[in-house]
Amino acid sequence: MTAPAPAPVQTKPLLEVRGLRKLFPISRGLFRAPTDFVHAVDGIDFEIAPGESLGLVGESGCGKSTTGRMLVKLLEATEGTIQFNDGDYERDVANVSRSEIKEFRSRVQMIFQDPYESMNPRRTVFDTVSEPLAVQGVGTVPEREERVLELLGLVGLAPPENFLFRYPHELSGGQRQRIAIARALVMNPRFVVADEPTSMLDVSIRISIMELMTELGSRLGVSYLYITHDLAVARYMCDRIAVMYLGKMVEIGPTEEILANPRHPYTRALLSAVPIPDPSVKRTPVEIKGGISKAINPAPECRFIERCPFVADVCRENPHPEMFQVGERHYAACYRINEI
C-alpha cells in the first residue's frame, strides 16, 4: 500500500450543509401518532472547506452531536441536504444507498468521546484498527498488518509491534484514543467527525492528542468537524467555530474572531462563563439567566428569546432570525446585532 496522497486541490467545499433538520418524535402511546417533536437540529447551514477544521460548540442538548452523526450517516436527516464533494466523488449524503455506503464510509469517519466504550474489549489493537480494511476488502492480511503498523507509528505508539496484539484493557485512556484515531484514519478518509475526543482525558494527555489530530489533519489533508463543549480546546483545534443553541446555529466565524469579538448574546454569555486559568484575570459577569430547556415544538420566534438580556419588540414580532453577515466570514443570527 502506498503512502496517503496529499489532498487534491479542490475549490468546491468538501461539505455543504443546507437546511439540515432532525426531529425526534416523542411517543405518547402505542397507537397514537406522535404530535410532539424535539427539534434537535432545526435548519442549519454551513460549509467545510477541504483541509479545514470546524468546531461545533454549545451546551448539552444543543444538537451538536446529532449534527455530527447525520454528517457521517449514523442518523438520517429529517430534511435538508448534506453535499459531500471529494474530487470526483460527489454525493448527497441523504441519497447514499445501502450498496454505496461502504464506499462512503471509506471517505468519512468518526472518532467517539469515550475511549473506554468505543472499542471491543475482546479484540486486539490489530483487529480494531484493521477492521475497516477487512470490511472494505483492502489488501491481504500481511499488507493490512503493515498498514496498521504504519498507522500505529503515525499516532505515536512506539514501537508499533508492541501494541499490535494488545487488548484495550492493557492500554491507558490516551493510548486508546490514539488507537481510535488510527482506526479512523486507516482508510485515508477526507473527512472525520470527532465528538469530544479529548474530554475524557487528563490535561497533560489531552494536549498530545490535540496536537496529534492537528498534525495528522494537515499532513493527510483531513477535514474535521470537531464537536466540543470546551471553547478553550476549540481555540486550539479549529479554524472556525460554529455556536449552536437549541437546534439552531446562532453564530459562525473564524476562531480568533469569535473569541475576541463575539456578536450573538448567547456566544457572549458562553464565553464569559468559561473559567480562566489565571487568578489575576477577572471575568465579566455572565448576562443571561436560567438554564437551557428542550426544543420541544418550539415557538417560531428566536430560540434564545427567554434568556436573552437584549430582547426587544423586533425579536417578539419576527420568526427566528436568519444569519446576518457581521464581518469577514463571520455571521450571527440576531436582529439586534448592530445595537448591542
Added chain:
Amino acid sequence: MTLSLESLQTRRVDRSKPLLEVDDLTMRYKIKAGEVSAVEDVGFTIHQGEAVGLVGESGCGKTSTALALLRLLPANAEYVSGEIRLNGDDLLRLNEDEMRERRWRDIAMVFQGAMNSWNPVYRVGDQIREVLDTHYRGQLSFEEQTRHIETLFSAVGLPAAMVDRYPHEFSGGMRQRAVIAMALACSPELIIADEPTTALDVIVQDQILKELKRIQAEMGMSILYISHDIAVIAEVTDSLGVMYAGKLVEYGPTSEVFARPRHPYAYLLLRSTPSITGPRRKLAPLSGEPPDLLNPPTGCRFHPRCPFATERCVVEEPPFEEISPGHRVACWNYEDVPELDMELVR
C-alpha cells in the same frame, strides 16, 4: 451545641486560625497484587474561611485524600501514619460513633457525581430530612425541619416549593444545588467539594461556583475543592495544592502558584492548560504516562517524566520545602523551573 436553624449560622472568621491541619498523611490500598501507595506524606492546613483546592490528574490521590479526611475509605484502605486535626482534635483517634457525629455536622462532603445519586422514589426534601433526623434527633419538629430545608433551598437559589418535588423534576444544575443544600444542612465548618461542577455545562457551572463562593463568605465556611480543572481552581480558591502520584508536590497561595509555579509538574500542568483569553500560546504536552503506584518510581515520583530531572532525583526524595511564606515545593531543582513566559504559537 446550640441550634440556630431558623437562619443559617454565620460564623465569625479568623483567617489566621487553622481549621483543619493534615500532617504526614499516608494511606494505602491493599489489593491482590500488593499495596497501592495512594496518598503519601500529604500535609496542608485549611484556615477558617479559606477556600483551598487540590488539583491533579486521575489517580493522583486527590479523592482518596478527601475520603481519608472523612474516614470514608473503602475496607481495603489502611492509614499508615498521619494526623488529621479539626480544631485541634485528631479525627483519626475518634471512634466510629464520634466520627459519625462529626460528619455532616462539622465536615460535609459534596461527592463526585452526587447530583446523580438522589434516590428517584423519594422527595428531595425528605432525603435532606434524613440528615437532620440523624444529627438533631427529636430536637426539631417536622414543620421546623421543613422550614429549615426551605431556608437551605433559598440559600442555594432553589425555589422553596421544590422541597416537595422528586429528583426527576430537577434539572442537572438544580440537582447539584440541592446536593449543596444538603451539605449545608448542619452548617458545617468545612465542606469538601469533589468535582462539584464537572458534569455541568459552563453557564450552569459558573452559576454554581458563584453560589458556593457567596455562601462560603456569608456563612463563614471553609471549602476544600477537589478538581482536575485548573481554571476552576484558579477562580475559586485562596490556596492550592498540586498532587502527583499520591504526593503533594506544591502548595501555596493560588495567585503565587499561578504566577510562578515552582514544581516542574505544576509548571507543565499550567503550560498545558488552554485558555480562551490572552494570546494563543503554544501548549506544552507532558510526555509519558502516570506511574504505577504499586511500584512507584524511586526518589522523586515525577522524575521519569521530568525535563529538569538530575541524577539526584532518581535516588533521593526531595523534601517538601518552604520557599516563601506559605509556599512549599517538593523538588531538588525548583530553581531551574523557568517563568511561565510562554512563546506564542506561530
